[in-house]
Amino acid sequence: MLPADMPAIAGNKPKDQSLIAALGAVGLPRELDRGELLGRDGSDPVAFRFVLREVPFCCTVERPEGQPVLTLTGDLGALPYTAEGTERRRAMQAVVAAARERSGLDWQVTPQRQIQVRGGISLPSPLTPVAMILGAVTLLLRALPFLEQLLQTQEA
Numbered sequence: 001m002l003p004a005d006m007p008a009i010a011g012n013k014p015k016d017q018s019l020i021a022a023l024g025a026v027g028l029p030r031e032l033d034r035g036e037l038l039g040r041d042g043s044d045p046v047a048f049r050f051v052l053r054e055v056p057f058c059c060t061v062e063r064p065e066g067q068p069v070l071t072l073t074g075d076l077g078a079l080p081y082t083a084e085g086t087e088r089r090r091a092m093q094a095v096v097a098a099a100r101e102r103s104g105l106d107w108q109v110t111p112q113r114q115i116q117v118r119g120g121i122s123l124p125s126p127l128t129p130v131a132m133i134l135g136a137v138t139l140l141l142r143a144l145p146f147l148e149q150l151l152q153t154q155e156a
Contacts, residue, residue, distance in 0.1 A: 046132070052140065053151055059136050061127065068123040070135040074143070076115040076150055091153045099146035105139065107146070115150065117143050 046061040057074045080089050096115060099107045105119035119139045123131045 046127075048132070050136075053147065055147065055151075057136075057140075059132065061123065061132055061135075068125065068127045068131075069120055070123055070132060070139075071118065071120045072136055072139040074117045074147075076117065076147065077154065079109050079113040079115055080154075081113075088153060088156060091156075092150060095146055095149045095153060099143070103142045103146055105142055117147075119143070 047058065049056065049058050051057070052074075055074055055076055057072060059070055059072050061068050061070045063069070079092055082089055092115070093109070096107050096109060099105070099117070103117075103119075105117050107115070107117050109115055119142065121135045121139055123135050
């Protein structure tokens, strides 16, 4: 049985209207920050994780000032010790420095020698799964050339 607020597409379809046109007439998807997904007041964050080229990423969507903002964080692994490979360490540091300057994202080497990337982007309302994925992809496209260089340098 369909929820009361969701129209029965097949039942409402005029004889001359295609199924695709009927699907398009249903309307915009519900906003994710309504109901129980984000809690009653819409303040709880939404998070999802994925792996790209064996690098774990996490995305969190929050509303710090009412507008949805997606934050992407990636953990690119450890910077090698100097004894493990001086040239490789320098090359990776150079890639991180270039990424800091050119990507518009925050690239860091933590005190534990972990390379991390972080970035944020405002999302449109209503907050939908498509908007969240597009926000994550937008940030990933900024990081991708540097991510590829770091992975090639790590493998060398």
